[in-house]
Every structure is written in structure tokens, then in C-alpha cells.
Amino acid sequence: MASIFGHGLVAYTISKIGDRTSNKWLIFLAISSAVLPDLDVITFSFGIDYLHPLGHRGFTHSILFAMLWSVILAFIFGKNRKGIYFTILFLSTLSHGFLDAMTTGGKGVGFFIPFENSRYFFPWRLIKVSPLGIQEFFSEWGIRVILSELKYIAIPCFIILITLFIVKTKNHEY
Structure with a gap:
């Protein structure tokens, strides 16, 4: 899996692309939704095998889960912006599986x-x-993960976020 930081940064970037209002609640939901699929690691403690449909990287990483989860959250929190909420939350949740792949x-x-x-x-x-x-994350292995995510996740996200900021600033000048 990618780390919680990588998943969160991608969701933050998706929310900034998809919602011009920068709704803090939507950003929070997007980041939480991007991290949520890894709660399936608790299945190990119940003796559920990795490759079982409910095992790690199983159902909670699926397209169907992303869709169902996003529908529920959009219905509960989306008010008159259900489409925006659904889209951002679906892409954020789905991004988890994409990064893991x-x-x-x-x-x-x-x-x-x-x-x-x-x-x-x-x-x-x-x-x-x-x-x-x-504990393993705060080791040489964890440092290699952070450097990898910096290169393949953080830098692309920062480029997108800086570009959005420049475009937004430029549009406000006129």
C-alpha cells in the first residue's frame, strides 16, 4: 500500500480540482475516504486470509465499495451539491486502490x-x-517509502496544486 500521507495528498488534490469552494468538510471527507480502505487490515486479526474478498486490498479497495461509500456520504452530507460530493468522494476512495496497484x-x-x-x-x-x-514505518524501509511517494505522488500533486493556485489567482485579477 501507499502510505496514509500519499493517499491523503491525492484526495486533497482531487478535492481542490473538483470543488472551487474549497469546502473544508468535503476535503476532510475526501481524505478520510482515501484512507478508509486500509481499515481492512483488521481482518488479519480475525484470521481472514489476504486473498479472501474481505481480506486486505479486497472489497474495501473495489470500485463497488468506492461507489457505495460515495453515494452514502453524498446523500448524507452533499445537500444541494450531491453530484460534486459523489464525484470527489468516489475518485478519492478509488484512488486508494489505484495507488496500491x-x-x-x-x-x-x-x-x-x-x-x-x-x-x-x-x-x-x-x-x-x-x-x-x-514501528516499521519509522525505519529505513519507511524512509524509502516516503522518498518514493515524494517522487511519484507529492511532486505531481504539488505541480497540480500550484497550477490551480496560479490559474485561480490569474482569474481573480480580471
């Missing part, structure tokens, strides 16, 4: 669970896989 470890992502249990990686696996434990 670009990592160097794990057993793939179950994008199509519950319809099909296969696990997938993208052909380009550039992001160093993050350790599951906090």
Missing part, C-alpha cells in the same frame, strides 16, 4: 470484488510499498 508489494488489488476475486497491479509499479505497522 502501483506499489512494489502485496498481492494486488481486488478492483472487481464481489463480482470477480482476481487481484491486479498496474504495469508500472513505481511506488515503494509501505509497511503495515507504525
Whole structure:
């Protein structure tokens, strides 16, 4: 998996692209939704196998989960902006699986669970896989993960965010 920082930064960037109002509540929901799929690691403590549909990178990483979760949140919090909320939350939640499918470890992502249990990686696996434990994250492995995410997640996100800021500033001049 990518780290919580990488997932959060992508969701923040998606929310800034999709919502011109910079709604803090929507940003919070987007970041939370991007991190949420990894709660499936608790299934290990219940003896659920990694490759089980409810295992790590299973249903909570699927397209269907992203859709259902986003519909629920958009309905509850979206008020008169349900479409914007749904789109940003769907893309933020789905981005989790996409980033994980670009990592160097794990057993793939179950994008199509519950319809099909296969696990997938993208052909380009550039992001160093993050350790599951906090203690392991504060190690040489964790440093390699952060450097990898800086290169493949943070720099592209910052370029997008700076571009959005420049465009927004330029549009306000007129």
C-alpha cells in the first residue's frame, strides 16, 4: 500500500480540482475516504486470509465499495451539491486502490470484488510499498517509502496544486 500521507495528498488534490469552494468538510471527507480502505487490515486479526474478498486490498479497495461509500456520504452530507460530493468522494476512495496497484508489494488489488476475486497491479509499479505497522514505518524501509511517494505522488500533486493556485489567482485579477 501507499502510505496514509500519499493517499491523503491525492484526495486533497482531487478535492481542490473538483470543488472551487474549497469546502473544508468535503476535503476532510475526501481524505478520510482515501484512507478508509486500509481499515481492512483488521481482518488479519480475525484470521481472514489476504486473498479472501474481505481480506486486505479486497472489497474495501473495489470500485463497488468506492461507489457505495460515495453515494452514502453524498446523500448524507452533499445537500444541494450531491453530484460534486459523489464525484470527489468516489475518485478519492478509488484512488486508494489505484495507488496500491502501483506499489512494489502485496498481492494486488481486488478492483472487481464481489463480482470477480482476481487481484491486479498496474504495469508500472513505481511506488515503494509501505509497511503495515507504525514501528516499521519509522525505519529505513519507511524512509524509502516516503522518498518514493515524494517522487511519484507529492511532486505531481504539488505541480497540480500550484497550477490551480496560479490559474485561480490569474482569474481573480480580471
